[in-house]
Amino acid sequence: xxxxxxxxxxxxxxxxxxxxxxxxxxxxxxxxxxxxxxxxxxxxxxxxxxxxxxxxxxxxxxxxxxxxxxxxxxxxxxxxxxxxxxxxxxxxxxxxxxxxxxxxxxxxxxxxxxxxxxxxxxxxxxxxxxxxxxxxxxxxxxxxxxxxxxxxxxxxxxxxxxxxxxxxxxxxxxxxxxxxxxxxxxx
Numbered sequence: 001x002x003x004x005x006x007x008x009x010x011x012x013x014x015x016x017x018x019x020x021x022x023x024x025x026x027x028x029x030x031x032x033x034x035x036x037x038x039x040x041x042x043x044x045x046x047x048x049x050x051x052x053x054x055x056x057x058x059x060x061x062x063x064x065x066x067x068x069x070x071x072x073x074x075x076x077x078x079x080x081x082x083x084x085x086x087x088x089x090x091x092x093x094x095x096x097x098x099x100x101x102x103x104x105x106x107x108x109x110x111x112x113x114x115x116x117x118x119x120x121x122x123x124x125x126x127x128x129x130x131x132x133x134x135x136x137x138x139x140x141x142x143x144x145x146x147x148x149x150x151x152x153x154x155x156x157x158x159x160x161x162x163x164x165x166x167x168x169x170x171x172x173x174x175x176x177x178x179x180x181x182x183x184x185x186x187x
Contacts, residue, residue: 007034078116082108083137084129086122097146101130105137 010030011023023030035047042050043060050057078084085101106118115123 080108080110083132087128105132
């Protein structure tokens with residue numbers, strides 16, 4: 001429980017016991033009691049001790065960070081035969097909706113020092129890979145739905161601005177079919 005929640009709980013408990021709703025007159029004693037109480041979040045020490053000995057608080061924080069990093073490192077153990085996605089390079093002006101990792105899933109073929117060799121032959125480091133659970137691993141390439149929807153919306157908005165009818169759009173050069181008038185002019 002955070003400090004504010006704990007103080008509110010102590011205040012309500014005191015009001016209930018005394019039948020007095022003037023909590024402001026008791027706030028000093030509530031804060032003193034809070035600061036004298038050991039907390040599990042700071043290694044069963046009191047906030048007063050942490051203020052008195054700041055290096056202890058620093059050591060507790062460092063221990064927590066180290067534990068978290070070790071836990072994350074154990075979670076991300078990549079072995080040969082695992083399936084992974086590659087971190088995509090972002091542009092400076094890219095949106096938050098852009099995909100972070102590749103749609104394609106790769107299989108790790110071998111480990112070469114700090115690098116992992118993937119099924120397509122690329123070498124990448126561990127921090128650029130995302131481990132994919134085997135139940136979700138299919139090596140077939142999927143479409144980037146977000147990118148396709150964004151492009152379709154952009155084209156639709158552009159056509160609406162310019163008052164162009166979608167059926168009269170020539171998408172590619174090979175879609176163009178000459179009219180009879182154009183054929184006659186070539187003869």
